[in-house]
Amino acid sequence: MMDMKLQTKTKNRVGLDIGTFAIKMLEISGAPDKPMLIGMGLKNISGPSKGSISDSIKALADEAKITSREVNISVSGPSVIVRFISMPRMKEEDLKSAIRFEAEKFIPFNINDCVVDFQTLTKDERENKFNILLVAAKKEHIKERIDLVEEAGLSVHIVDIDSFAMTNAFTRNFPNLGSEKTAAILNIGATSTNLSIVRGDAMAFVRDVSIGSNDLNVTISKDSGLSMESAEELKIDPKDKMQEIANCTKTLLSSLLDEVKLSFGYYENQSGKSIDEIYISGGAIGLVGLDEAFQDALGSRPSFWNPLGFLDASSAKLDANVIDKIKNSFAVSAGLVLR
Ligand SMILES: Nc1ncnc2c1ncn2[C@@H]1O[C@H](COP(=O)(O)OP(=O)(O)OP(=O)(O)O)[C@@H](O)[C@H]1O
Ligand SMILES: [Mg+2]
Structure with a gap:
């Protein structure tokens, strides 16, 4: 018989949103259908007297009592290009190179300097085409972010896109x-x-x-x-x-x-x-x-809307007033813990 404990035991997930003004960090545990808030925190990194971003990440992980060392992060800005494209229907193995070819047309940088990824959103049977979400991000930009996290003594599990993470948090809250x-x-x-x-x-x-x-x-x-x-x-x-x-x-x-x-x-x-x-x-x-x-x-x-609305915060040793004050800043990190 299957061990029920094994079925529900899942690893904690940590979302780390490194904004230009503030870093946000969030940890959840529990089964995906009833995630619990374990820890969260926000740290201002702007202003002249602030140290390095890595030091701030490290300090925030301590302050927010984050237990897992593995985090999900996201990238955004001019080094990240997102496009919705449509492609003629074709075999999965041909799609990858066709998309890379297509991507070269509108990526303003050398495609060899980019990580290119895509997701087939819908298959339009009538028109015989695929609607595809295409993402290209500069490798250098991703690497810089990963380095920041590693310098803080953490490791990166998944790299997402800010707006995708925000959207995931939203659809999770409004199913x-x-x-x-x-x-x-x-x-x-x-x-x-x-x-x-x-x-x-x-x-x-x-x-x-x-x-x-x-x-x-x-x-x-x-x-x-x-x-x-x-x-x-x-x-x-x-x-x-x-x-x-x-x-x-x-x-x-x-x-x-x-x-x-x-x-x-x-x-x-x-x-x-x-x-x-x-x-x-x-x-x-x-x-x-x-x-x-x-x-x-x-x-x-x-x-x-409350980005943390889908989380059970009852067991978190956090002041409800504090959560309430900062929750609006957690749309990206709330999406990151869902990955
Ligand atoms: N009461 C307020 N009125 C206006 N602006 C505010 C207020 N409180 C905070 N802010 C602003 O919100 C911004 C920080 O928001 P947030 O944490 O979402 O940004 P960020 O994720 O660090 O930035 P970005 O995503 O653009 O890199 C700062 O510019 C700060 O001045
Ligand atoms: Mg932000």
Whole structure:
């Protein structure tokens, strides 16, 4: 007879999201259908007095009481290219070289310097074609990330893409979104915003927009003559400068949402479907005037979602208030522990 313990005993999984502003780390254990939150933590790595990123990862792993030494990480930014392509139906073994050939057309770097991977999303029987999600990432960029982790005394299990991880966390939290519903998910960070469009449980569009909350520091410091550090403080707590900060935020959000609107338009044109709901996460969702900016630019207000909603946090020796305060920043790491 099969040992039941063996069946449910699975290795702990750790997600490590190395952002430009903060590192996020999350550990879960238990069977995939009822994962438990074991440890989590967030560490700010921006500012002049901070040490190396590796040291911060190491310190965070200790502070967050992470037990496993093996972590899942992700990459993003200009060295990562994601495309949805369609290919004529062909044998699996031919597909790989055909895709590599196809990829060369739009990868702005030498394909030999890239890791190329793909996933067949759907097989369109009627039109005799495959819809494929293609990813190319610069080897050098991946290696840099792995080195950071190894210098911190940890090892890398899986390398994912920020926006894919975020999307996985979302679909895990909303398994019943409905096949006829389209949701847009936005993760607004420090230097970039991950955008993904999900229909039912399938990812239909992804894109990173290089606009984030750090851009606001630049504007505030330009307008007020303050240092970047003071601008960061003022942004979080505007005190008597509320109106000035609100104006700067409005400008930033309108350029971000212009890009988002373009992507929505592209998706709507391609698919003939419209976006039903918008969900947001990321460290920057506390920006003043966010709701109104979305209403003005996209015609609807965004909803918040809890990236950790699918986890049982009851046994975690963590302060519920702390979890609540930082949970919005964990969309990427919550997706990483699912791999
Ligand atoms: N209350 C707030 N209002 C506005 N911005 C905020 C607030 N709290 C945090 N932020 C900003 O959120 C950003 C950090 O968010 P997050 O941790 O998601 O970014 P990141 O993952 O490090 O960055 P990226 O993914 O772009 O590399 C910082 O720019 C920070 O200033
Ligand atoms: Mg981020």
